[in-house]
Amino acid sequence: MNRICxxxxxxxxxxxxxxxxxxxxxxxxxxxxxxxxxxxxxxxxGIMMAIAAGIMCAAWLYTRPQELEGAGSVxxxxxxxxxxxxxxxxxxxxxxxxxxxxxCEPGEEYRFPLCVTFYDSRTGENVSHSMAKKIKYSQISxxxxxxxxxxxxxxxxxxxxxxxxxxxxSFMDFVLESGSSRIIWTLGMTNGDTIRLYLDMEIEExxxxxxxxEDTPMQTxxxxxxxxxxxxxxxxxxxxxYLHLPAVTYTGDLTIDQHPIxxxxxxxxxxxxxxxxxxxxxxxxxxxxxxxxxFLGSRDRIGISAADRVHLTDCTISGWxxxxxxxxxxxxxxxxxxxxxxxxxxHFNADNADGSRVSHTQYTGNQFIGNGTAVLLENVPTDxxxxxxDCRFAGNEVDxxxxxxxxxxxxxxxxx
Amino acid sequence: xxGIYNWLLHALQEEFDVRRLLKQSPRGSVSLIRHKATGKRFxxxxxxGSAEVYCKLLHYNCCxxxxxxxxxxxxxxxxxxxxxxxxxxxxxxxxxxxxxxEQTRVIVTQVCQALWVLHTMGAVHRDVKPENIILxxxxxxxxxxxxxxxxxxxxxxxxxxxxxxxxxxxxxxGLSQSDARADIYSVGVLIxxxxxxxxxxxxxxxxxxxxxxxxxxx
Numbered sequence: 001m002n003r004i005c006x007x008x009x010x011x012x013x014x015x016x017x018x019x020x021x022x023x024x025x026x027x028x029x030x031x032x033x034x035x036x037x038x039x040x041x042x043x044x045x046g047i048m049m050a051i052a053a054g055i056m057c058a059a060w061l062y063t064r065p066q067e068l069e070g071a072g073s074v075x076x077x078x079x080x081x082x083x084x085x086x087x088x089x090x091x092x093x094x095x096x097x098x099x100x101x102x103x104c105e106p107g108e109e110y111r112f113p114l115c116v117t118f119y120d121s122r123t124g125e126n127v128s129h130s131m132a133k134k135i136k137y138s139q140i141s142x143x144x145x146x147x148x149x150x151x152x153x154x155x156x157x158x159x160x161x162x163x164x165x166x167x168x169x170s171f172m173d174f175v176l177e178s179g180s181s182r183i184i185w186t187l188g189m190t191n192g193d194t195i196r197l198y199l200d201m202e203i204e205e206x207x208x209x210x211x212x213x214e215d216t217p218m219q220t221x222x223x224x225x226x227x228x229x230x231x232x233x234x235x236x237x238x239x240x241x242y243l244h245l246p247a248v249t250y251t252g253d254l255t256i257d258q259h260p261i262x263x264x265x266x267x268x269x270x271x272x273x274x275x276x277x278x279x280x281x282x283x284x285x286x287x288x289x290x291x292x293x294x295f296l297g298s299r300d301r302i303g304i305s306a307a308d309r310v311h312l313t314d315c316t317i318s319g320w321x322x323x324x325x326x327x328x329x330x331x332x333x334x335x336x337x338x339x340x341x342x343x344x345x346x347h348f349n350a351d352n353a354d355g356s357r358v359s360h361t362q363y364t365g366n367q368f369i370g371n372g373t374a375v376l377l378e379n380v381p382t383d384x385x386x387x388x389x390d391c392r393f394a395g396n397e398v399d400x401x402x403x404x405x406x407x408x409x410x411x412x413x414x415x416x
Numbered sequence: 417x418x419g420i421y422n423w424l425l426h427a428l429q430e431e432f433d434v435r436r437l438l439k440q441s442p443r444g445s446v447s448l449i450r451h452k453a454t455g456k457r458f459x460x461x462x463x464x465g466s467a468e469v470y471c472k473l474l475h476y477n478c479c480x481x482x483x484x485x486x487x488x489x490x491x492x493x494x495x496x497x498x499x500x501x502x503x504x505x506x507x508x509x510x511x512x513x514x515x516x517x518e519q520t521r522v523i524v525t526q527v528c529q530a531l532w533v534l535h536t537m538g539a540v541h542r543d544v545k546p547e548n549i550i551l552x553x554x555x556x557x558x559x560x561x562x563x564x565x566x567x568x569x570x571x572x573x574x575x576x577x578x579x580x581x582x583x584x585x586x587x588x589x590g591l592s593q594s595d596a597r598a599d600i601y602s603v604g605v606l607i608x609x610x611x612x613x614x615x616x617x618x619x620x621x622x623x624x625x626x627x628x629x630x631x632x633x634x
Contacts, residue, residue, distance in 0.1 A: 013420045013423050015419065016420055016423075016424075017474050017485065017486050018485040018486035018497060020424065020427035020428060020430075020431045020432070020451075020486075021431060022453070022454070023431075023451040023454045023456045023458075025483070025485055027475055028475075029475055029476055029477040029483075030476050030477065031476075031477050031478075032476050032477060032481075032533045032536075033478075034478075034480075034528075034529035034530075034532040035532075
């Protein structure tokens with residue numbers, strides 16, 4: 001039997017595999033593809049799988065929301081750039097510490113502002129304003145003992161015009177009994193990233209010394225000055241000193257020039273000073289509190305010259321050429337005081353340039369009556385608005401002489 | 417195949433021109449022939465050897481082996497018409513110098529893949545050497561199955577002592593039947609020649625084995 005060439009139709013032997021007339025192969029052939037070595041195949045597959053897994057992993061890592069945390073500060077990168085985020089008190093916002101040590105006095109309430117600030121990592125520029133728009137939510141929590149009778153508290157984080165450099169500001173409220181705590185500030189960003197900033201607060205009790213007239217001579221100005229001098233000599237600087245004054249009239253001058261002193265007037269009568277009080281302690285973080293005291297003077301003198309921080313509460317400043325003069329590197333605050341018949345009631349002429357001494361800007365509940373100039377603002381070392389809530393201005397020739405154009409809030413003051 | 421021997425011989429005479437004689441030996445000849453009508457070129461082998469491996473390859477295609485077009489066995493010889501592989505033999509290329517390790521690896525890998533096909537069908541080449549490897553562009557093609565045979569497990573020894581001296585494994589010299597391992601032996605010699613230009617008995621290629629052998633010798 002023969003076969004026919006399917007290409008040229010030539011007559012061929014049955015067992016022919018090739019047509020010599022058209023030079024075509026006639027056989028159906030099996031394609032032989034030698035297998036790759038198993039180990040090579042496995043290795044090849046393994047490498048491909050590893051690469052694919054690596055790509056998928058990288059894609060997942062790149063696209064999934066970040067969770068960052070850091071003590072005091074954290075480096076953060078989003079689609080728009082890299083930033084350094086700081087959590088700190090406003091005075092420490094450039095070099096935020098991880099731990100803040102605070103000395104607290106028993107029975108006193110404390111508050112300080114805590115800020116979140118953003119800086120461009122490359123230029124160092126403050127970019128808090130633009131980054132604030134990327135914050136979806138912000139919350140503050142504390143690591144503190146459960147069921148504490150005096151828990152740490154924080155106000156709602158908001159943008160504060162008083163601290164325009166910060167994206168958010170919150171006030172921390174605590175007392176000595178609140179104890180040490182970790183503040184945890186969580187930022188939820190609009191792109192899904194979560195940032196946690198920590199700040200550890202270490203609370204230490206401040207040693208306190210109380211001097212009472214029953215135990216210590218302080219009936220006269222001389223005795224009082226001697227006591228103040230003794231405190232300067234013998235009491236460590238960090239100890240808070242209270243002088244609980246009797247209901248007497250001190251006619252001499254008093255100089256407080258080293259150790260800050262808190263003068264507490266008698267509650268069984270009025271403690272009166274008719275002499276000049278000089279406060280020149282220059283204690284960086286301390287305030288001299290004068291409570292419940294009448295300062296009654298003559299028209300040719302200054303009642304209190306404060307070159308260091310002084311807070312007056314429930315005092316009467318009356319009859320002075322200048323009732324209280326704040327000068328030098330200082331800050332003076334007064335609340336619920338009566339300023340009467342002074343040529344100048346409160347004269348603010350401090351020159352603390354960076355505002356680091358500012359302690360309290362609320363001048364609540366003061367009464368300015370019958371003064372020449374009730375309040376003279378010549379130089380106030382802060383841009384923060386001074387608030388005169390519940391204040392009364394009556395019978396003054398000039399209520400407020402605001403020569404330095406300090407921002408004031410007198411919306412809740414009464415001017416008669 | 418005897419039946420088609422005469423037919424093929426006649427057809428070759430009628431339809432093909434002999435372009436040139438490539439090899440002549442006591443075992444036969446190898447000629448380059450051209451199909452008159454189409455101009456296609458083929459290799460015509462006339463050999464006294466076994467046709468069984470060629471007959472097996474009639475039904476397979478492998479890029480590392482020449483395509484066998486026709487096999488016809490006469491009384492005294494076997495005619496094999498196969499694909500013409502255009503390229504230089506490895507032997508010719510080695511005259512210009514040794515090869516790099518990477519070049520050697522690529523060529524030997526392809527030779528091993530050709531041997532895999534042969535071994536899978538039960539065949540042993542028995543004459544793996546540079547002269548029988550043609551480099552066609554990126555491919556190494558193993559040619560010349562004149563001494564190749566099908567491995568028969570029951571036979572104690574090869575009926576003939578064949579293979580090229582130096583490349584043939586010891587068992588090819590009559591002590592036992594050569595199987596696929598003989599080709600592996602030849603590949604080993606081939607590798608050494610490709611890397612050094614010399615037989616391993618004269619110069620071994622560098623490497624761990626060479627170092628160990630040298631140390632032992634010392």
